[in-house]
Amino acid sequence: MTENRVVAEGVHKAFGDNEVLKGVSFTVAQGSATTIIGPSGSGKTTLLRALNALDVPDAGVIRVGEVELDFSKPVAKDQLRRYRAQSGFVFQSHNLFPHKTVLQNITEGPIFVQKRSKDEAEAEALELLQQVGLAEKRDQYPYQLSGGQQQRVGIARALALKPKVVLFDEPTSALDPELVGEVLSVIRDLAVEGWTLVIVTHEIQFAKQVSDQVLFTDRGVILEKGPPADVIGDPKEERTRQFLDRILNPL
Amino acid sequence: MLLLAAFLLSACGSPTTNGDNPVKSAGVLRVGTEGVYSPFSYHDPATGQLVGYDVDVARAVAEKLGVKVEFVETPWDSIFAALEANRFDVVANEVTINAERKQKYDLSEPYSVGEGVVVTRANDNSIKTLDDLKGKVAAESATSNWSDVARKAGARVETVEGFTQAIKLLNQGRVDATINDSIAVYAYLAETGDTTVRIAGSVGEKSEQGFAARKNSGLLPDLNKALDELRDDGTLADISQKYLKANASGAPAAGTQAKPKSTWDLILESLGPLAKAAITKTIPLTVISFVIGLVIALAVALARLSSNLVLTNVARFYISIIRGTPLLVQLFIVFYALPELGVKIDPFPAAVIAFSLNVGGYAAEIIRSAIQSIPKGQWEAAETIGLNYVGALRRIVLPQATRVAVPPLSNTLISLVKDTSLASTILVTELLRQAQVIAAPTFEFFALYGTAAVYYWVICLVLSFGQSRVERRLERYVAR
Numbered sequence A: 001m002t003e004n005r006v007v008a009e010g011v012h013k014a015f016g017d018n019e020v021l022k023g024v025s026f027t028v029a030q031g032s033a034t035t036i037i038g039p040s041g042s043g044k045t046t047l048l049r050a051l052n053a054l055d056v057p058d059a060g061v062i063r064v065g066e067v068e069l070d071f072s073k074p075v076a077k078d079q080l081r082r083y084r085a086q087s088g089f090v091f092q093s094h095n096l097f098p099h100k101t102v103l104q105n106i107t108e109g110p111i112f113v114q115k116r117s118k119d120e121a122e123a124e125a126l127e128l129l130q131q132v133g134l135a136e137k138r139d140q141y142p143y144q145l146s147g148g149q150q151q152r153v154g155i156a157r158a159l160a161l162k163p164k165v166v167l168f169d170e171p172t173s174a175l176d177p178e179l180v181g182e183v184l185s186v187i188r189d190l191a192v193e194g195w196t197l198v199i200v201t202h203e204i205q206f207a208k209q210v211s212d213q214v215l216f217t218d219r220g221v222i223l224e225k226g227p228p229a230d231v232i233g234d235p236k237e238e239r240t241r242q243f244l245d246r247i248l249n250p251l
Numbered sequence B: 001m002l003l004l005a006a007f008l009l010s011a012c013g014s015p016t017t018n019g020d021n022p023v024k025s026a027g028v029l030r031v032g033t034e035g036v037y038s039p040f041s042y043h044d045p046a047t048g049q050l051v052g053y054d055v056d057v058a059r060a061v062a063e064k065l066g067v068k069v070e071f072v073e074t075p076w077d078s079i080f081a082a083l084e085a086n087r088f089d090v091v092a093n094e095v096t097i098n099a100e101r102k103q104k105y106d107l108s109e110p111y112s113v114g115e116g117v118v119v120t121r122a123n124d125n126s127i128k129t130l131d132d133l134k135g136k137v138a139a140e141s142a143t144s145n146w147s148d149v150a151r152k153a154g155a156r157v158e159t160v161e162g163f164t165q166a167i168k169l170l171n172q173g174r175v176d177a178t179i180n181d182s183i184a185v186y187a188y189l190a191e192t193g194d195t196t197v198r199i200a201g202s203v204g205e206k207s208e209q210g211f212a213a214r215k216n217s218g219l220l221p222d223l224n225k226a227l228d229e230l231r232d233d234g235t236l237a238d239i240s241q242k243y244l245k246a247n248a249s250g251a252p253a254a255g256t257q258a259k260p261k262s263t264w265d266l267i268l269e270s271l272g273p274l275a276k277a278a279i280t281k282t283i284p285l286t287v288i289s290f291v292i293g294l295v296i297a298l299a300v301a302l303a304r305l306s307s308n309l310v311l312t313n314v315a316r317f318y319i320s321i322i323r324g325t326p327l328l329v330q331l332f333i334v335f336y337a338l339p340e341l342g343v344k345i346d347p348f349p350a351a352v353i354a355f356s357l358n359v360g361g362y363a364a365e366i367i368r369s370a371i372q373s374i375p376k377g378q379w380e381a382a383e384t385i386g387l388n389y390v391g392a393l394r395r396i397v398l399p400q401a402t403r404v405a406v407p408p409l410s411n412t413l414i415s416l417v418k419d420t421s422l423a424s425t426i427l428v429t430e431l432l433r434q435a436q437v438i439a440a441p442t443f444e445f446f447a448l449y450g451t452a453a454v455y456y457w458v459i460c461l462v463l464s465f466g467q468s469r470v471e472r473r474l475e476r477y478v479a480r
Helices: A044-051 A077-084 A102-112 A118-131 A147-159 A177-193 A204-210 A238-248 B002-013 B022-026 B053-065 B076-084 B099-104 B145-152 B163-171 B182-192 B220-232 B235-244 B263-305 B309-324 B327-341 B347-372 B376-384 B389-426 B431-439 B445-477
Strands: A004-015 A018-029 A033-037 A059-064 A067-070 A087-090 A165-169 A197-200 A213-218 A221-226 B028-033 B041-043 B068-073 B090-096 B105-107 B112-121 B137-141 B156-160 B177-181 B197-214
Touching: A004 A044, A018 A044, A018 A059, A018 A213, A018 A221, A033 A044, A033 A204, A044 A059, A044 A165, A044 A197, A044 A213, A067 A077, A087 A147, A087 B376, A102 A118, A102 A147, A102 B389, A118 A147, A147 A165, A147 A177, A177 A197, A177 A204, A204 A238, A213 A238, A221 A238, B022 B028, B028 B053, B028 B076, B041 B053, B041 B431, B053 B068, B053 B090, B053 B112, B053 B220, B053 B235, B076 B090, B076 B197, B076 B327, B099 B105, B112 B163, B112 B182, B137 B145, B137 B163, B145 B156, B145 B177, B145 B197, B156 B163, B163 B177, B163 B182, B163 B197, B163 B445, B177 B182, B177 B197, B182 B197, B182 B235, B197 B220, B220 B235, B263 B309, B263 B347, B263 B389, B263 B431, B263 B445, B309 B347, B327 B347, B327 B389, B347 B389, B376 B389, B389 B431, B389 B445, B431 B445
Parallel strands: A033 A197, A033 A213, A087 A165, A165 A197, B028 B068, B028 B090, B137 B156, B137 B177
Antiparallel strands: A004 A018, A004 A059, A059 A067, A213 A221, B090 B197, B105 B197, B112 B177, B112 B197
């Protein structure tokens, strides 16, 4: 029996009057890849950000890795920091630090947060760069890289902290179409290697091939969840079908 | 008027007693004087020493009292403020004795007696008496009594820094006349051989000059006794002869000694002292104030950005005060007003405090907007790799904000270099003040101010060069 890396129960989040998450529950098994799909505004990005406390939920209990928080009570700052340290986050627009080289972007967390030695952190960072195919770019600045390369550095930066779960927020949405493939193949390799992944994406084919579990969110709830063969191959809900139909046959 | 003055003198004389002379107990007589008012108070071009009629009289008085003497050079227009702020004990700067002053200050017996005269350009025959000043423009120091005389005669008064500047304006045709003490005018004519101006007439008013001390200072009996002795033993007459070259009522002696130096020589000789003033005062004042100012600015900018309403409003208020009041007033408050609350700060640190607070207010807004220009995603990325607020600020946001802030902050720095000249008004002998000191006995204001301006320009050139180097370095990570 595999252990769960994420357990979320009844997660609520509102921005002002706009209730974005209306009681969301799901689990993510260790070593599995979960993709979250759904129409825009359905709450999928907010759900992902809740797992890293970039958006702090108003209610609900979430365990990520070894830290469980009950968001219906006030949460102390250091608890929030421990919770956040359980996961790595890859942004849609990569958010690399423009004033730091590729290598410095990756080692910033290990050296200045985890207080590991510079030599060790750099050696590991180089390994990660090799893994994403960018070892020769170590001393370049982000502006010297293509969008796909920048996103791969973003992935390496998230992995460098050795998180229990890696979170991806639409990692290919901001890329030119011909660069999407290189980023998706890196993510697929991570899934094969056994990292635990949660990915918000619009790439339905990719979700089908890579994920062990698909969550379909709609209007603040998870409408359907299960293996891709069910949710994407044979959806039970009418709204899921409509959504997939719009994505796969845009005309 | 005389009766009133006599009444006031006797009225204010009564509370003081002979016994408690604070100067004698301190062992030092602190004397406020202009230092740029030749021949009464100026720096000897040959030795750089502070000399002059009033200066030497003050020295002689201190000797009679058996105490040391210490001179504090202060611009005339703030000399009484400095006296009240207890920067010194007496003013020795040809302070004319009149009823208003007697009401506010302890005035000694006169040690110089002159007559007010109207000075005009030599070729101007339209002014012969005081009445002819009606509708004309006269140049006078703001707080001098000649200013009142000219105004009552119907002249429009242009405010100037002192007598030498008034003569300069007269020469340039910017004003029509200046009224001053006959002694000063004779000394000027004798010293410079200037034939472009002349004494057009008397204002019919004798002027008596004495020392001024704070009200109820307890100094008057001793001061007057010393002056009487100096008058009787001929010392006053000797000093007068030395500086005024003629007796006060006579015509100037023709053909005096040592021909005036050429302007070029004067500029060459001023290069050293001006460089020294720039290096020991102007540059340190700029650098120290800027560094402290930036620290204040960062704190204020962060307070302004914080979610704490009290902090935000305190920061807003501070910025509003600093930007809404003149820098000169801020300097005066730190230097002249704080002593009244018991906080007395030396000139240089006072200037540093005022300039730092000023830079803090202006730079706070620059830093705030620079921090706000950094995308929210940078804060979020810093958070996701585990940095806390301080870490994210220090390692991720501020280095990027620096690039945005350097050009406007350089502006602030370059303005500050020139603003330090305002410190001359609170007794800091920085670059501009040094130029005034050198110019005063020679009346070569244009040459000396011009030289000082070149120094300021060079400092700013170096800073601009430094700015472009810093900018180039900070732009190494930006796509071109």
